[in-house]
Amino acid sequence: MFFCSKTRVEDFEAAALPHLADLYRSASLLVQKSPEAEDLVQEVYLEAWKSFHRFEPGTNCRAWLFKILFHRLHHLRRRLIQASKLEAFASPADQDNVMAEPPVPQEIRDDDILLALAKVPPDFREVVLMADVQEFSYKEIAETLKIPLGTVMSRLSRGRGLLRRELAGVAESYGIRPGSERKREGHSG
Amino acid sequence: MKVLNFDSKQCERIRRQLDAYLCNELLVETTGEVLKHLESCEVCSHELGSRQRVREALQKAAARQLPPAYLREAIHQRLRSAQPGFFEGFRSTTWALALASLAVVLVAGQQWLRWQQGKQLVTTVLTLGVFDHLHCAIRSHNYPEVANPPDQLRKKLGPQYAGLLPVVREKLPSFQVLEAHICQVPGGQRKYVHFIARGQGTILSVILTKREGESLPVGRFLVAGSPSGVDLYKAKVEGMNVAGFETNQYLGFVVSDLGLHEMVQLAASLAPVLRNALDGSAGTENAAPALVLASASVDSNRRVE
Numbered sequence: 001m002f003f004c005s006k007t008r009v010e011d012f013e014a015a016a017l018p019h020l021a022d023l024y025r026s027a028s029l030l031v032q033k034s035p036e037a038e039d040l041v042q043e044v045y046l047e048a049w050k051s052f053h054r055f056e057p058g059t060n061c062r063a064w065l066f067k068i069l070f071h072r073l074h075h076l077r078r079r080l081i082q083a084s085k086l087e088a089f090a091s092p093a094d095q096d097n098v099m100a101e102p103p104v105p106q107e108i109r110d111d112d113i114l115l116a117l118a119k120v121p122p123d124f125r126e127v128v129l130m131a132d133v134q135e136f137s138y139k140e141i142a143e144t145l146k147i148p149l150g151t152v153m154s155r156l157s158r159g160r161g162l163l164r165r166e167l168a169g170v171a172e173s174y175g176i177r178p179g180s181e182r183k184r185e186g187h188s189g
Numbered sequence: 190m191k192v193l194n195f196d197s198k199q200c201e202r203i204r205r206q207l208d209a210y211l212c213n214e215l216l217v218e219t220t221g222e223v224l225k226h227l228e229s230c231e232v233c234s235h236e237l238g239s240r241q242r243v244r245e246a247l248q249k250a251a252a253r254q255l256p257p258a259y260l261r262e263a264i265h266q267r268l269r270s271a272q273p274g275f276f277e278g279f280r281s282t283t284w285a286l287a288l289a290s291l292a293v294v295l296v297a298g299q300q301w302l303r304w305q306q307g308k309q310l311v312t313t314v315l316t317l318g319v320f321d322h323l324h325c326a327i328r329s330h331n332y333p334e335v336a337n338p339p340d341q342l343r344k345k346l347g348p349q350y351a352g353l354l355p356v357v358r359e360k361l362p363s364f365q366v367l368e369a370h371i372c373q374v375p376g377g378q379r380k381y382v383h384f385i386a387r388g389q390g391t392i393l394s395v396i397l398t399k400r401e402g403e404s405l406p407v408g409r410f411l412v413a414g415s416p417s418g419v420d421l422y423k424a425k426v427e428g429m430n431v432a433g434f435e436t437n438q439y440l441g442f443v444v445s446d447l448g449l450h451e452m453v454q455l456a457a458s459l460a461p462v463l464r465n466a467l468d469g470s471a472g473t474e475n476a477a478p479a480l481v482l483a484s485a486s487v488d489s490n491r492r493v494e
Contacts, residue, residue, distance in 0.1 A: 034257075042260070104243055132211075
């Protein structure tokens, strides 16, 4: 029967709303502003509802919602930012270097790491969030962001490194100098 | 940018694996290799601890980013206001199927309607013959118990139709033609050439009348048979079974209370020769013998739907 395929909004909510916190968490850390994150998440749910008939029950609803989230986010970003600054951070030569690991404080405050994260360029930040916060696999991240697996790995490595550097910078701005960690640098195993 | 020069290339290689190690994306063999190195390298082990600490701190800080309580309700409301209309939830394939089904239903419905209309038209035309049979032969009993002599019948038919008498007699071998005349039904101007015959325990009429604009419909589902190219139609009207046909100028009927199949068979025998006789030089007395022997030719382009 044709009419049995009509989806009820209750079915959609049951499948999609459990992932609200995850979506909001990533949205708020990516757009930085709470009202914009709320709007973004609402738009994601509306778009997901409109195309819910294409969603196959039993597949990964969370990954599907994140795919929509990043699709909208990239669309917004393209509109707002005409010129990407990504190239400055993504040169192959830069990635080949093993940089000196900045000292990371023993105690990391929530505000500090969020502040540091906000300074990481968006393309790296979203891969770090997907891998470290949402704990998606490399393959899932590649599919969600529509980038090659190798790019996921390089952006994650680079993004984590930038986060540690920014974190060290934030800590130093407070006058925290974890000297004990510096002493260990340069030792070989 | 400060670049470390490790004493061991092994440390550099292992550090490149630490991100994948943290995500549990390494192969089992590589994981074993990393673990083995970490056991013996304090610097790399410290580096891993540092990265793990950052990762855990990020997870902990992110966990604090909770959606405001009203967001769930706001989404709930927007979803309901954006509830798609009745048809919007259908997939494109469902639409295609629905439209195809609708088209089939429409075509079938149109065909059924045409069939019904055609059937109604057949009944209406064939009723002309049934009414004359009922009025003249059955109710008015306009036939003798003993057959009138052929000369008398030819005289009653007049020169125009007298030639049809031997045709009817020949094609109704199991019937005796009792009467033949020109008659009318009360209240009507239409004239009927009426042959009344008895046989098989009943009275049967062979009736011919000039077309006055009537036309039997075209449609293979409406035709009961087409002997020698003459389409035959059948109907049951007022308890009588009737088989009918048309020529260029005439409508012909075979009516009785015998079965429809028998009516059709008799009409199939009569129709081709009657058509030739009526549409040729008419059933004049002199022309009749030749007409009886003439083969039935296909007659087309005269019937309209």
